[in-house]
Amino acid sequence: MPAGIERLASEYIQARMSATRTPGVSVSLQRDGEPLLQRGYGYRCLEKGLPATAETVYGIASISKTITAVAVMQLVEKGLLSLDDPAEKYLPIELRVRSEPVRIWHLLSHTSGIPALGYAEALVTGYMGLGDAWLAFSDPRDVLAWLERGARHWALARPGERFFYLNEGYVALGVIVERLSGLRFAEYVRRHIAGPLGMRSTTFDHQEAFASPLLATPYDASQRPPRPARVPTGIAADGGGWSTVVDLARLMAALAGSGRLDGVEILSRSSVEEMERPRAELPAQLFGGDSYGLGVLVYPGFPGGRLVGHSGSLMVYTGFAGYVREKGVSVAVLANADPGAPQIAMSLAAAAAGADPWSLPFNVADRVLGLLEGVYTGFMGTVRVRVERVGDALLLESVEPPGRREVLFPERLDPVEPVFLSARAGKRLRVVFRVDAEKGVVELLYDRYRLVKAVEPGGVIAG
Known part of the structure; x- marks a missing residue:
């Protein structure tokens, strides 16, 4: 392990943990398939004094969207659907915006024309007692009805015109995966993505995650000391995954390898390229040209080379996982509060790719x-x-x-x-x-x- 990266990681991560009162952070950083850094910082459980490790299980929030996109692309490869198909063809709702059908790729790229409907925000806020919003959604069918209503009354643009991050669209994609595969979404992921890649601790079954002895306790770090918090179980294919940095690093390595890892192919090269192709420019720009593909964020201006990945936040669980293919770098960071996981991951990825992490805009x-x-x-x-x-x-x-x-x-x-x-x-x-x-x-x-x-x-x- 290069001493410079180890020192950077320790100083940078501990400073962020201290500033944000984050109990625990786990990191996996690889280059050319070799681990540069794979460890935990702080605690997965303060009350029991249990340290965070690379095998600690966290809620991965919207990093789940990359897994969902992989599942959809697998169905495309099997000829079970097309990216241009109207989503309503596979759903029990009508999904049209301004009389135009919302297509599969619109949902994958957040370009349905429907501004965020806030189901996940209200669910998290109400569940954790952080505000007055309350939506007791425990079943994707309830979210589909919410989405249909939003398409009729809240849409602002024609499908494909502009980017509006829409969690509800990914819930719909999860339902489509279930309907076309005949499997529960959690089971589909286990059989066709996590299992083949050896992602032993990755699941979309919250009961399985809650039963893990390696589960990180989620914390409300606004309290002093940080207090254990609850996480809602009604979030589905849009943000309901659980994983470790070791597992996510394997997924990122597979995508960086054009869909292959250790002789196992989960997607074809063309499908990965389709996911990485920018579909909409992000409203908030970090490096310039920042865009969204199909289930992935794409940063062509990242100093170390094009960075592809996804962030995730449930407030009490946060993370980022990504890769820089041309430099052979993959990174995953997960935490049980909000230390700025994307900033940590990008700084480590930049250092591993030979760029100056202190030149990144947020560090400046x-x-x-x-x-x-x-x-x-x-x-x-x-x-x-x-x-x-x-x-x-x-x-x-x-x-x-x-x-x-x-x-x-x-x-x-x-x-x-x-x-x-x-x-x-x-x-x-x-x-x-x-x-x-x-x-x-x-x-x-x-x-x-x-x-x-x-x-x-x-x-x-x-x-």
């Missing part, structure tokens, strides 16, 4: 925004402001004279001269910071003022 943002927090003072202490990070923005609050509060949104997160924008009375205000690392000084040019961040003795930046 963390470094720059953290540096800018603190108290800034004007000439002879006449004016003082406090700057605090709020997400990827800054909150500026006037201390002397008191009263003014403004949100600063990043325009350019340059490490030397970051620039932010604020709005006041209909006007746009540019706010500029200047970082002098040698002198240990950060200046703030704000409106009419020049302010300087307080420094500790010895020139170390405070804050």
Whole structure:
């Protein structure tokens, strides 16, 4: 194992776990089929003092969608359906948007034209007691009725026109797999995906997962200390999978191998290429050109090469699994809270692919925004402001004279001269910071003022 990657992983993961109060994280990182890192950090169960390992079982949330997409593509290869088939052909509901049929590929690529209907959000929120929303869906048939209603009354675009992430569409795909295969979805995955690939701990049967002695306890990390939480069992093919980083690494390695791993073929090369072909640009861009294929996110601008994979979040379980085929890299990260699993996975994948993980946009943002927090003072202490990070923005609050509060949104997160924008009375205000690392000084040019961040003795930046 390269010492640099091991050190990066330990420092980076522990810092994120500390900042987010995450009990446990598990990681599997491979290059050219050889493990670079395969271990756990922290605890799978705080109450019993059980450590997290590479074999710890977690809820994988929307990483399940990649497995569902593989199942659908297997049925396509068997000639049981076509990607261009209307989904309603295999469902007990009418699924049309603006009189046009929603097709299988529309559901796989989240391009049905139906904005998110929020069934999973309401189910998780209500089940965990985090809000007032309540949907007691325990059967995919209830979600199908919800989807049909949404298609009639909530659709905003014609099928294929734009991206709207739609969990309900993947529930429908799971039902289609069951109807065409004659198997329960959990059994289909076991026989045709998990079993052949040797994914021994992967299941869509929540009772099987709950019975595992290696199951990670899910935690509400907003509590102090983090408190055990419940997870709903009504989530299906869209996010109801359970797995380990070892298992997910095998799945990613199979997809990176164009559908083959250790002599076992779960998909043809052409089917994998079909999954990876971008169908819709993502609304939120990280690297530029970020898109969704069929059950996978595609990042062609990732510094280490094209990254393909999927993230997942149930709030109390989070993760990311992906691969960079041209560099032979595959990665899987799972956690029992929310430490930023995609950021961890991408940073490790970048390092393994020979790129600088600190150049990734979220790492740049963390470094720059953290540096800018603190108290800034004007000439002879006449004016003082406090700057605090709020997400990827800054909150500026006037201390002397008191009263003014403004949100600063990043325009350019340059490490030397970051620039932010604020709005006041209909006007746009540019706010500029200047970082002098040698002198240990950060200046703030704000409106009419020049302010300087307080420094500790010895020139170390405070804050």
